[in-house]
Amino acid sequence: MDGVTASTGGLHILDDLAWRGLIAQSTDLDALRRDLDTGTVTLYSGIDPTAPSAHIGHLLQWLTLARFQQAGHRPIALVGGATGLIGDPKPTSERTLNDRDVVAGWVDKLGAQLRPFLDFSDAPNGALLVNNLDWTEGLSALDFLRDVGKHFRVGRMLAKEAVSRRMESEEGISYAEFSYQLLQSYDFLELYRRYGCTLQTGGSDQWGNLTAGTDLVHRVEGRSLHAIGTPLITKADGTKFGKTESGTVWLDPGLTSPYAFYQFWIQAEDAMVGTYLRAFTWLSHDEITELERLTEEKPQAREAQRALARAVTTLVHGEDEVARAEAASRALFGRGELAALDATTLAAAVAEIPSYTAARSENPTIVDLLVGSGLSASRGAARRTVAEGGAYVNNAKVETEDWTPADADLLHGRWLVLRRGKRNAAGVELAGT
Template sequence: MNFVEELTWRGMLHTIMPGTEEMLNKGMASGYIGFDPTADSLHVGHLTQIMTLIHFQRAGHKPYALVGGATGMVGDPSGKSQERNLLSEDVLQHNLESVQKQLTKFLDFNSGANSAEMVNNYDWFKNFTFLDFIRDVGKHITVNYMMAKDSVKKRLEGDTGMSFTEFTYQLVQGYDFYYLWKNHNCTIQMGGSDQWGNIVTGTEFIRRKDAGEAFALTTQLIKKADGTKFGKTESGAVWLDPERTSPYQFYQFWLNTTDVDAKAYIRIFTLFDREVIEALEVEHDAAPHTRALQKALAKDITIRVHGEGEYEKAIKSSEFLFGNVGIEFLNELNEAEVLALFSGVPNFTVSLAEIEAGINVSDLLAVKTSVFPSKGEAKKMIAGGGAAINKVKIATADDIYTADTLINGKFLVVQKGKKNYFLIVAE
């Protein structure tokens, strides 16, 4: 497997430094990508870089995942319009441990010579004094060189400017590359296209300080076909941590991609080979309504991030909402999973004591909640057989509901028609 060719046919490659492919073709090389722990979870925006490291390892090379315990304290100005908040050491340490744990799901850390390794740049920066840094690093890169970078120019031209802290970020990242080149024989740094300036600062620093040679490669920044940002939904970023984004929501994110985006994403985010992907495209084009690409994409990435069990649960959750899975399925879910499943539908809270005492269904749906705008509307819909609680049609507008009808002792699932769901939470 040729690493550069693999990235190219998958539509991932953006920029490559001359000589990089020739260097990689000589045999096993070591290379790295950095991940700044600005949160306690990676999100789907990081998956392109994770996939890059996976392909790098599958091509026989040795991947290093650098978690930025030091750079996370500084903040990368690339692609940012304003300076981000600096994190405390306690928060940073928590984030580091969480990110490290997630990365172990994707890379093989026990594959012999090309086993993946994880490094933390705090380990080599923690005893680096400021005077040592400006003497040993700062003197090799001119201010003119640093100010020519797009990430710096854009910020200096903007309203917010740039602090000295962020201005020095490219020197810190450049030294990371030098350290890994010097101590771990890392000859290539990879990253998103917005990182090109920082990466080549590293190659330039290696050349100027030790007359060494190093290489660079960047991947495309992923956007949706309509030009909007990939990985964002109405509720925010799509995270890899199931506590932040439930496996069901994660699965739905991929399942709901457009046909155009699915054709790009299945190349970037799965390990399917070319023949399999092209066969799926033929199947999809013959019957787009079956969503063969989206289903294959959502299944593959959900299983790799969350496991087979969570994928099966996500399928059942979809079938519960849109198919024939019965209400008993909700008993298999914990409270957080139920809330996640119904996060996109109107939620209402009612008094548990009132339900325990017995509550008239018309009052429940039109007074205590606003499932219906009025009791008259509720009675009309119930009489027409168009309202259900817990997937059982409401018999009459005078029915009484008690605690015995609560799912998991807490929830009532209301349907107005077949597709309009509401969740009532008893507290």
């Protein structure tokens, strides 16, 4: 096995990961390369059920597992039914402990969510889905302290950034959260014993936990294992990636609509779109390099952003949702038919632009609507917009300032989409009878 597939552009899997900017930290890459070249390597990455959905940070880890699987290696996707009951220490405050039934439900949801990203067939490198509660729940406190706890040094655990920051705070840190590192390390030991797992991948913010796991296996089994930390993807200004004004970008369409998901990616900054293409898509090296060139030479065309949004939204939500999102994007700004959008897609699109609710009983005019939506700063400005031909309702030009909506104008019986000029849009929901 040489770890080379067509998707890696003819590169070894480690070289492909490096090209994609996905290796921020590692234990011994030369030793790992030798193991990868010798035969099938079993690797794992874990996610804790701290919410009912994964977000795009988790997606990066699942795609990293998938890249190794495509290169012939065997991935294990771990959902932490045990570690999720405790929670990795946050730098700022104690985590709220969720009920066992809630955590168990989230374990099932996350397991179902990650399945489409890996091949769980009976192939020699078919993926496994595991829950660390299976080997942790029956472990007594005495056995855990004797068999695991004795191999950890408190000084090293205190050096972890999240722990040290909490120790310096007034709140401090509980013993439960402090012990999280032992639980995660024990996962690596169990997966090594059960499945011969020799590589763990995770975010670089988990590097202390990753190396604690390799250290535990070395102390207990005398075997040197591997760890790779992927970088924390950021925005161009260095702030956290994957957050919007409305919150986290989730994979669950009920928490982040496919339209909002698509819009998140299409709004990527020019300076970062190449990074996102490399990390989150299966586009070839040549395709990505060409898109990076187009971004540099013709940034106004935003070809890379469109390719990014299509690729990641297709990966998570499918081609049909991409088509709906693109149709909604065109229609909102006068390049498509708003009436052709289904109610769910229209509502999701309106949620991403300024919107407000108006009472039908007040029979609002176009001037009222422009001012109420914020598209015009005053009634005088609204009148000028109408007089200059810049006012639109559902992409139809409104030519008189006393225009009022009829029932036939309401999209799905409730919405109007206003536009001032080409680029400024807002939604209005007409409520009441």
